[in-house]
Amino acid sequence: MGKEKDTLDFRVTRNEQIRALVLHPELRRADVRRAEASNRSAEATLEEAIGLAQAIELKIVHAEVVAVPRPKPATLLGEGLVQRVHDQVEAESIDLVVVDTALTPVQQRNLETAWGCKVIDRTGLILEIFGARARTNEGKLQVDLASLSYQRSRLVRSWTHLERQRGGAGFMGGPGERQLEIDRRLIDEKIVRLKGDLEKVKRTRELHRSARKRVPYPIVALVGYTNAGKSTLFNRLTASDVRAQDLLFATLDPTMRRVQLPSGKEIILSDTVGFISDLPTDLIAAFRATLEEVTEADVIVHVRDIVHADTLAQRDDVLAILKDLNLEETLENSSLEAWNKADLLDSEGRTQLEQAGGNDGNRVICSAASGEGCDDLLEAIDRKLAERRSNISTRVALSDGATLAWLYRHGDVRERHDEGEFAILEVGLEPADAARFERRQAGNGN
DSSP: OOOOOOOOOOOOOSSOOOEEEEEEEEEOOTTOHHHHHOOOOHHHHHHHHHHHHHTTTOEEEEEEEEEESSOBTTTBSOHHHHHHHHHHHHHTTOOEEEESSOOOHHHHHHHHHHHTSEEEEHHHHHHHHHHHHOOSHHHHHHHHHHHHHHHHTTTTSSOGGGGSBOOOOSSSOSSOOBHHHHHHHHHHHHHHHHHHHHHHHHHHHHHHHHHHHHTTOOEEEEEEBTTSSHHHHHHHHHTOOOOOOSSTTOOOSOEEEEEEOTTSOEEEEEEOOOBOTTOOHHHHHHTHHHHHHHHTOSEEEEEEETTSTTHHHHHHHHHHHHHHTTOHHHHHHSEEEEEEOGGGOOHHHHHHHHHHHTTOTTEEEOOTTTOTTHHHHHHHHHHHHHHHOEEEEEEEETTOHHHHHHHHHHSEEEEEEEETTEEEEEEEEOHHHHHHHHHHHHHTTO
């Protein structure tokens, strides 16, 4: 079929866009995990793939779901389909074909040879988006690490000219290293450096978390599927201006702001990267430093796009990633669901949603765009944090104003009465604060 083209430059100029064709293979084997695990329709998944492609400003010339009854080891797709796509690529001057699944390096190379254009799979597409979105040094480091890990196995793609032998320096003899081996070694060296840099970022984050624990403010993390409205909700609750667009992965780098709850207590609210189905393993590993903010959270707020046709499937994808981070206990005891975008519902849909939510205090119907239900969400966070507090009874001398002020500042004083020179208090304290109070009292000789 066609000859291979050089790799494309994904930077979009003002005058032209890369012309792309998007294919979502519908795999029909019983042992394919995606088919078993997801109740998402193929058409909805194709729409998501189109959204991903548009997130890096590709011009979508054509998109379709293609049936793959028996995946081929060499190309994934059958010969007839490969030929049809080749004809379409030539007829419509396609620069890039996006195959919305994971391709092996061999499959990717063979499809590029067959179609005469650049081919990327779902992982490559998400990496392109992440590379375009990363703003902070940490975000760029994480994207670079994930990209290099992905590229390392793909050095054999279309670079057959790298298989030639290069001569050595002259004093060791032999044919020398192959260019491919040199490239792989250089990538390995860069991966080691990036991991070292990210380890420094991790240590810095740990220092920041230790400082917050000394203050301390409870951490509340917003998590959710990409484009569920986390950043818009974050802006609404914190009066901030974090980038929020109707765009997949509009926000990559975590942002944290202080928020006052209805009780007067203050929290640190964290906006994290959006999740997506089949999030590449390399990306989960690279972004673990960022996701550690979620693992350290006292309360997790799962923001859901409640009007999306695949809201249940999106929920399952998010929960699967959180469980992979060993957060089952936090999900069980310290999580809430924010059913976002309720302003887009008609009256009938709103009634159905309210009936589905029932009287569950762990679900809050809200709209980040209009502000509806946001006060209810803050109250729910307040209640969830209060559930974590242990109730202690203590006696404090009225002359010990510092200790009384500390209890009012860090705890929830539920009852107080004064007897002579002492105040008798019932106080709800976070576990860390309860331990801190015990040490404080021991230091005072009480």
